[in-house]
Amino acid sequence: MKNIKKILFLLAGIVLLSGCSKGADTKNSTKEDTNKEGLKVYASVYPMYDFAKKIAGDKLDVEMIMPQGIEPHGWEPDSNAIKNLENADMFIYNGAGLESWTDKVINSLSNKDLKVVEASKGVELIKSDHDEDEEEHEHEHEEVEDNKNHDATKENNNHVHEDEHDHEDHQHGPMDPHVWISPKNAKIEMENIKNAFVELDKENADYYESNYEKYAKMLDELDAKYSESLNKLPNKTIVVSHEAYGYLCKEYGLTQIGIKGVNAETEPDAKKMAEIINYIKENKIKTIFTEELIDPKVSKIIADETGCEVKVLSPIEGLSEEEIKNNEEYFSIMDKNLENLVGALK
Numbered sequence: 001m002k003n004i005k006k007i008l009f010l011l012a013g014i015v016l017l018s019g020c021s022k023g024a025d026t027k028n029s030t031k032e033d034t035n036k037e038g039l040k041v042y043a044s045v046y047p048m049y050d051f052a053k054k055i056a057g058d059k060l061d062v063e064m065i066m067p068q069g070i071e072p073h074g075w076e077p078d079s080n081a082i083k084n085l086e087n088a089d090m091f092i093y094n095g096a097g098l099e100s101w102t103d104k105v106i107n108s109l110s111n112k113d114l115k116v117v118e119a120s121k122g123v124e125l126i127k128s129d130h131d132e133d134e135e136e137h138e139h140e141h142e143e144v145e146d147n148k149n150h151d152a153t154k155e156n157n158n159h160v161h162e163d164e165h166d167h168e169d170h171q172h173g174p175m176d177p178h179v180w181i182s183p184k185n186a187k188i189e190m191e192n193i194k195n196a197f198v199e200l201d202k203e204n205a206d207y208y209e210s211n212y213e214k215y216a217k218m219l220d221e222l223d224a225k226y227s228e229s230l231n232k233l234p235n236k237t238i239v240v241s242h243e244a245y246g247y248l249c250k251e252y253g254l255t256q257i258g259i260k261g262v263n264a265e266t267e268p269d270a271k272k273m274a275e276i277i278n279y280i281k282e283n284k285i286k287t288i289f290t291e292e293l294i295d296p297k298v299s300k301i302i303a304d305e306t307g308c309e310v311k312v313l314s315p316i317e318g319l320s321e322e323e324i325k326n327n328e329e330y331f332s333i334m335d336k337n338l339e340n341l342v343g344a345l346k
């Protein structure tokens with residue numbers, strides 16, 4: 001399987017290099033046309049796309065490299081995505097080990113003018129709590145680069161299951177990549193994106209600066225609202241389907257308990273299930289959190305067993321169809337998340 005993927009990857013590269021890409025996919029011919037008019041920016045995953053769009057406004061053409069509505073962990077660019085990057089001026093990714101394919105894909109591009117922006121640069125990363133990470137890695141930022149390659153191999157082996165939202169195979173690497181879930185970190189990411197835009201398009205520098213100022217203020221307010229609302233609540237533990245809330249927990253003094261392993265399988269692991277059910281009963285947990293992009297089946301079974309409610313706590317990894325329809329974005333989802341957290345912890 002791994003070899004077939006490798007061969008396909010190489011073939012895609014050869015097609016691109018030899019320039020015989022015409023007609024290979026008609027979808028892209030329009031992209032090439034628009035590229036001549038303005039600067040083209042691709043963001044890797046939804047939160048980066050949302051932040052980039054907020055700063056870019058109508059001055060830059062921002063698109064997401066991943067398709068909407070799928071979970072980003074295990075996803076890797078197909079030939080269409082690679083072709084888009086060949087025609088792009090800038091690529092923004094989260095980093096912190098989320099997009100383990102970045103180095104490999106960027107190095108394979110013939111587009112050497114592509115500006116690559118790691119949005120999480122400067123964020124104080126925390127270690128991922130995942131069971132898979134028994135291997136010892138250093139905590140320092142510098143280590144993340146090396147570990148990315150290491151994760152890429154793991155991802156390749158596990159990639160086959162991505163359609164099942166298989167969180168057992170969900171590899172976060174040694175660092176928790178969900179940095180944007182804390183408003184303080186979101187501000188750092190937006191600032192990095194803003195700085196990159198200012199450099200890319202100096203003519204509109206003031207425009208990007210003022211957009212950033214506006215959202216930075218909103219993020220400060222969001223942060224204040226989170227600490228004020230969560231500080232006064234008596235309970236501090238949340239039960240979640242996947243441990244995507246490390247930065248939120250660290251910031252506001254909460255603890256997350258992940259059902260992730262259990263949630264991954266069609267046949268839930270009885271032992272883990274019993275453990276979580278006991279924990280919920282003993283600690284009088286009232287709410288189990290699930291996500292918009294994963295199957296809530298196991299959460300529902302546990303809820304039935306314990307009398308818990310099932311609510312959504314979004315890791316903002318991507319939008320569901322309904323969220324797209326309702327024009328949801330970072331701030332509206334963070335507001336809902338806070339509402340649901342308060343409901344669960346009071």
Ligand SMILES: [Zn+2]
Pocket residue numbers: 073178242243244315317
């Ligand atoms: Zn995740």
